[in-house]
Amino acid sequence: xxxxxxxxxxxxxxxxxxxxxxxxxxxxxxxxxxxxxxxxxxxxxxxxxxxxxxxxxxxxxxxxxxxxxxxxxxxxxxxxxxxxxxxxxxxxxxxxxxxxxxxxxxxxxxxxxxxxxxxxxxxxxxxxxxxxxxxxxxxxxxxxxxxxxxxxxxxxxxxxxxxxxxxxxxxxxxxxxxxxxxxxxxxxxxxxxxxxxxxxxxxxxxxxxxxxxxxxxxxxxxxxxxxxxxxxxxxxxxxxxxxxxxxxxxxxxxxxxxxxxxxxxxxxxxxxxxxxxxxx
Amino acid sequence: xxxxxxxxxxxxxxxxxxxxxxxxxxxxxxxxxxxxxxxxxxxxxxxxxxxxxxxxxxxxxxxxxxxxxxxxxxxxxxxxxxxxxxxxxxxxxxxxxxxxxxxxxxxxxxxxxxxxxxxxxxxxxxxxxxxxxxxxxxxxxxxxxxxxxxxxxxxxxxxxxxxxxxxxxxxxxxxxxxxxxxxxxxxxxxxxxxxxxxxxxxxxxxxxxxxxxxxxxxxxxxxxxxxxxxxxxxxxxxxxxxxxxxxxxxxxxxxxxxxxxxxxxxxxxxxxxxxxxxxxxxxxxxxxxxxxxxxxxxxxxxxxxxxxxxxxxxxxxxxxxxxxxxxxxxxxxxxxxxx
Numbered sequence: 357x358x359x360x361x362x363x364x365x366x367x368x369x370x371x372x373x374x375x376x377x378x379x380x381x382x383x384x385x386x387x388x389x390x391x392x393x394x395x396x397x398x399x400x401x402x403x404x405x406x407x408x409x410x411x412x413x414x415x416x417x418x419x420x421x422x423x424x425x426x427x428x429x430x431x432x433x434x435x436x437x438x439x440x441x442x443x444x445x446x447x448x449x450x451x452x453x454x455x456x457x458x459x460x461x462x463x464x465x466x467x468x469x470x471x472x473x474x475x476x477x478x479x480x481x482x483x484x485x486x487x488x489x490x491x492x493x494x495x496x497x498x499x500x501x502x503x504x505x506x507x508x509x510x511x512x513x514x515x516x517x518x519x520x521x522x523x524x525x526x527x528x529x530x531x532x533x534x535x536x537x538x539x540x541x542x543x544x545x546x547x548x549x550x551x552x553x554x555x556x557x558x559x560x561x562x563x564x565x566x567x568x569x570x571x572x573x574x575x576x577x578x579x580x581x582x583x584x585x586x587x588x589x590x591x592x593x594x595x596x597x598x599x600x601x602x603x604x605x606x607x608x609x610x611x612x613x614x615x616x617x618x619x620x621x622x623x624x625x626x627x628x629x630x631x632x633x634x635x636x
Numbered sequence: 637x638x639x640x641x642x643x644x645x646x647x648x649x650x651x652x653x654x655x656x657x658x659x660x661x662x663x664x665x666x667x668x669x670x671x672x673x674x675x676x677x678x679x680x681x682x683x684x685x686x687x688x689x690x691x692x693x694x695x696x697x698x699x700x701x702x703x704x705x706x707x708x709x710x711x712x713x714x715x716x717x718x719x720x721x722x723x724x725x726x727x728x729x730x731x732x733x734x735x736x737x738x739x740x741x742x743x744x745x746x747x748x749x750x751x752x753x754x755x756x757x758x759x760x761x762x763x764x765x766x767x768x769x770x771x772x773x774x775x776x777x778x779x780x781x782x783x784x785x786x787x788x789x790x791x792x793x794x795x796x797x798x799x800x801x802x803x804x805x806x807x808x809x810x811x812x813x814x815x816x817x818x819x820x821x822x823x824x825x826x827x828x829x830x831x832x833x834x835x836x837x838x839x840x841x842x843x844x845x846x847x848x849x850x851x852x853x854x855x856x857x858x859x860x861x862x863x864x865x866x867x868x869x870x871x872x873x874x875x876x877x878x879x880x881x882x883x884x885x886x887x888x889x890x891x892x893x894x895x896x897x898x899x900x901x902x903x904x905x906x907x908x909x910x911x912x913x914x915x916x917x918x919x920x921x922x923x924x925x926x927x928x929x930x931x932x933x934x935x936x937x938x939x940x941x942x943x944x945x946x947x948x949x950x951x952x953x954x955x956x957x958x959x960x961x962x963x964x965x966x967x968x969x970x971x972x973x974x975x
Contacts, residue, residue: 360774360861360869360887361879373775377784380769384791387802387847390813394805401811404820450693457686465690467965472701474961476908478930479950482711482937483704486721506700509693538685567795569911574938586797600805607798618793619786 391611394604401600415605419592425606427581428588435497435584436565439504440558446505447512447557448520452546454513455520456528473510477570485574495579503571508561515560519553520546559617566614585610705954712951716944733948742924742932751907751928751953754838758906761846763899766853771883773854774861785855792851796911803844804916807831831917834925844912849905853898860894861887893967900964907957910934929953 365373394400395415397408419425454462454469484503485494493499523546531541572587580591589606592599714720715729737743769788773781794802807814809829818824830836864887872882910930913919919926921935929949937946 360771360864361873361882365775373772376772377776377780380772381784381787383847384788384851387799387806388790388794390806391798391802401808404813404816406813446692446696449689453686453689457682459683459686462686465694468697470965470968471958471961472697474904474957474964475701475705476910476930476950476953476957478908478910478933479708479947479954480701480704481934482943482947482950483707484700485938486707486711486943487704489721490724503700506696509697510701513693538681563795567797569797569915570934586795589797589801597810598808600808600811603801604805607801611793611795611798614795615790615793619789 388611388615391604391607394600395608397601400604415601416609419602419605419609423588423592423602423606424580424583425585425588425609428583428585429609431497431582432566432584432586435500435504436562438501439508439565440561442501442505443508443512443561444554444558447509447516448547448550448554450509450513451516451520452542455517456525469510469513473514481570481574484571488575494575495577495582497582499575500565500568500572500584503575504561504565504568507568508564511560511564512557515557516550516553519550523549556621559621562617563614566610708947708950708954711944711947714944714947716942716947718941721943727944729944733945736945737948737952742927746925747927747929747932750834750838750926751930754841754909754928755903755906758842758845758849758909759899759902761842762849762902762906763853763895765846766850766898767857769850769854770857770861773858785858788851788854791847792849794848796848797915799844799848800912800915803840804831807840831919832923837916837918837923837926841909841912841916845906845909848912849902853902856894856898857891860891864890896967897964900960900967903960904957904964907960908953929956 393406393408396411396413397403398410398412398414400408400415403409453459454465488494488499491499493502527545527549528541531545536544566584567586568584569586572584573590576582576584576587585606589603589610592602592606710726712733713730714727715732716727720727773784776784806812807830809815809827809831814830815824815827819827828836830840868886869882872886877885908930909928913926913928913931914934916926919931921927921931921939927935930953933946933949933953935946936949937943940946
């Protein structure tokens with residue numbers, strides 16, 4: 357029985373399905389597997405085998421000490437944390453406005469939120485770099501925090517409005533009946549009920565800040581002690597030979613937190629991108 | 637906040653359906669006059685409140701996304717280099733940058749094909765593979781389906797930066813596993829440098845982008861598949877339709893909107909591929925054969941300090957994307973109005 361047919365599959369059909377499923381999993385997993393396997397391989401890139409010949413933690417040790425990855429992780433976490441708090445809060449306020457109020461310009465705002473997400477980074481990075489230079493924000497994490505908060509906002513608003521709209525309006529009205537002001541209602545009724553949405557939005561903001569590359573590279577420039585993890589790896593690329601063991605160890609460290617968060621909110625993420633069917 | 641609620645405010649009745657609803661000490665019950673004043677205040681705030689709530693978001697978006705877009709357009713009409721950065725003055729040169737960019741052989745022979753042909757191939761490959769995977773997932777039982785869905789999520793969760801490094805490592809000329817396997821199987825005599833040739837370079841970018849993009853399509857299309865009413869499928873099967881006819885005549889028509897969104901989103905993403913090109917060997921502008929619009933704009937600006945010229949390229953890319961986006965916005969907003 358499958359979802360698209362009510363007929364029982366034949367034996368041949370079952371075998372084909374099994375083979376395809378295994379092939380799909382191998383294809384999906386191979387880069388991740390190869391990254392982790394290379395990161396632990398003492399003789400990385402010399403054996404031609406598909407598994408580590410001798411397992412070692414040396415690449416990780418090198419990356420964390422010589423590679424300054426402890427510092428980069430701290431920088432990235434700091435930036436991501438500020439971005440998560442700032443963008444979630446601002447996005448929540450805006451999403452309440454578009455989900456709970458009917459006002460002139462609401463549709464234009466929704467359109468703006470949609471359209472602004474599509475502007476390519478390369479168009480933003482030139483003017484923002486020039487602006488940051490004038491404001492003396494180059495080489496500082498503050499500049500990145502502000503930019504990432506803005507980058508995470510549109511998707512946050514888009515996603516949260518669905519959660520806000522899903523809160524029954526009766527609950528709000530009950531709070532008013534009890535004499536609550538709008539702000540009391542917001543913090544005591546609406547806020548607790550949209551926490552799941554805030555979690556999903558926070559995860560998305562975190563991933564945005566953690567993965568971002570173009571702005572970090574441009575705005576931090578030569579300020580190595582301010583590097584975030586996504587640009588911290590570039591130091592391992594030598595002029596003649598690349599230290600692939602270290603690059604893969606660093607890549608593993610960057611990827612693991614993203615992967616955990618991603619799988620935790622996988623359903624909401626796919627839904628958030630195509631939502632619109634949710635009434636808002 | 638309907639009229640009836642406002643009328644009830646002074647009545648002092650509070651049939652709160654949940655225990656979590658707050659009961660503030662200074663409840664307004666019993667005083668009709670205060671109730672009326674409050675109703676008036678609420679009506680005024682109903683007009684102001686949405687804008688007050690939107691204000692922080694609009695300010696941030698306006699200052700960090702809106703104004704830069706205006707500024708990049710202004711820059712695109714200027715000869716803006718290091719001297720202008722230092723002096724902080726404008727230096728308009730009419731449409732000279734546009735004439736330059738649109739008249740350059742680099743654009744028509746290298747950059748535009750690398751951008752447009754790549755996007756078409758990537759979108760086609762991503763959507764076809766994603767749909768096939770969704771079909772496969774639909775055939776599986778619920779438990780296995782959940783497991784395989786999580787497995788393909790791993791491909792999606794891979795950050796662009798690390799994903800690109802891993803693919804660069806797999807195809808590394810000296811020690812990459814791809815060359816080693818091909819040589820040990822006797823298909824190649826000596827290591828092949830995949831990154832110096834424009835076509836093999838983009839074949840790897842394609843592999844990277846499709847590998848990263850198909851899970852989104854698969855999961856979204858699968859959700860739509862599962863939403864197709866079983867009775868429709870069974871009815872068609874009763875009428876003697878085979879799996880292909882069921883798929884094309886029953887399933888696909890129900891999925892038109894989902895496919896429209898998936899295709900448009902993929903188009904937007906694949907047009908502005910930057911990291912996946914820039915971080916590959918030679919992709920940062922060192923190899924001019926593999927430039928696409930995004931990387932070209934970036935290297936002209938930050939490599940050559942020609943910020944005006946780079947802005948012009950960025951504006952052209954943005955215009956292309958905006959056209960695609962308007963189609964996206966129309967699709968998604970018309971869907972909303974229909975619900």
